[in-house]
Amino acid sequence: MRVNTVKQRWAAGEVAYGGWLSFANTFTAEVMANQGFDWLCIDMQHGVVDYPAAVAMLQVIGGTPTIPFVRVPWNEPGIIGKVLDAGAMGVIVPMVNSPEEARAAVGACRYYPAGYRSYGPTRAAYYAGADYFAGANHEIACIPMIETRQALERLDEILAVPGIDAVYVGPADLSITLGLPPRMDNEGPFEEARLRIAGACRERGIVAGIHANAALAAKHAAAGYQMITVSGDVGALATQAAADLRQARGAGPASGRPVYG
Numbered sequence: 001m002r003v004n005t006v007k008q009r010w011a012a013g014e015v016a017y018g019g020w021l022s023f024a025n026t027f028t029a030e031v032m033a034n035q036g037f038d039w040l041c042i043d044m045q046h047g048v049v050d051y052p053a054a055v056a057m058l059q060v061i062g063g064t065p066t067i068p069f070v071r072v073p074w075n076e077p078g079i080i081g082k083v084l085d086a087g088a089m090g091v092i093v094p095m096v097n098s099p100e101e102a103r104a105a106v107g108a109c110r111y112y113p114a115g116y117r118s119y120g121p122t123r124a125a126y127y128a129g130a131d132y133f134a135g136a137n138h139e140i141a142c143i144p145m146i147e148t149r150q151a152l153e154r155l156d157e158i159l160a161v162p163g164i165d166a167v168y169v170g171p172a173d174l175s176i177t178l179g180l181p182p183r184m185d186n187e188g189p190f191e192e193a194r195l196r197i198a199g200a201c202r203e204r205g206i207v208a209g210i211h212a213n214a215a216l217a218a219k220h221a222a223a224g225y226q227m228i229t230v231s232g233d234v235g236a237l238a239t240q241a242a243a244d245l246r247q248a249r250g251a252g253p254a255s256g257r258p259v260y261g
Contacts, residue, residue, distance in 0.1 A: 001135025002128040004089050006039045006067045007165065010207045015221050020232030021057065022047030028233050029057040033064040041069040045094050051082060058087045062127045075101055077108035081117055084109065087127040090141030092168050097150040099157040106163035109142040114163060141165040143209065147173040152193055159204045166207035166227050169197055185216055198224040
């Protein structure tokens with residue numbers, strides 16, 4: 001079974017830096033996969049990626065050392081099982097607001113007796129190894145998202161669910177439910193929540209992850225986050241294209257931060 005090097009980094013107390021893929025394109029996925037990210041996430045929730053495109057993207061990422069994750073559209077066992085069978089080494093599950101929903105996500109990621117995932121690793125057995133069944137429950141990362149006030153209120157119960165490897169903070173949705181603008185970073189109740197989530201994960205031995213950008217990476221790492229998104233295909237393209245155009249027109253480089261995810 002292929003080793004999930006991201007989980008190895010987490011176990012060693014290291015930060016795993018990742019990139020976000022919203023384009024349904026194998027070449028952009030290949031370019032991103034060759035930049036040295038620890039992991040890349042194919043976004044099937046808000047990106048423009050359907051299942052056939054996700055499979056093709058998993059294939060090109062699979063030829064590099066980068067670990068492929070997928071954010072599924074919803075906490076639904078059918079799509080979770082299909083992206084795992086296609087070779088995803090971890091699943092980010094949106095809008096997990098209760099321990100019951102967390103248990104459903106874990107169950108969909110694990111074979112019996114740890115869960116109820118159906119056996120049929122059609123591509124995964126080729127990508128991850130013929131002994132996939134023996135190692136999948138250990139190597140696959142189950143990553144529920146904490147991104148609402150409701151989830152925050154039940155955070156301790158969610159983190160108590162066995163089988164969660166990490167949680168992933170969605171700053172925009174969390175900010176909205178806390179009465180703030182949908183941003184990657186906010187003060188007040190968002191900052192309190194950001195620190196509280198990191199501390200609660202540390203106490204439970206669960207990895208804290210967050211959607212971010214390069215400018216916020218050091219701040220999140222200092223708080224204890226070990227899974228940090230630092231770039232994405234949409235934001236990188238838009239920011240660099242705008243910077244090139246501004247420079248060509250003599251206005252200097254663009255100063256805006258990428259917005260993606």
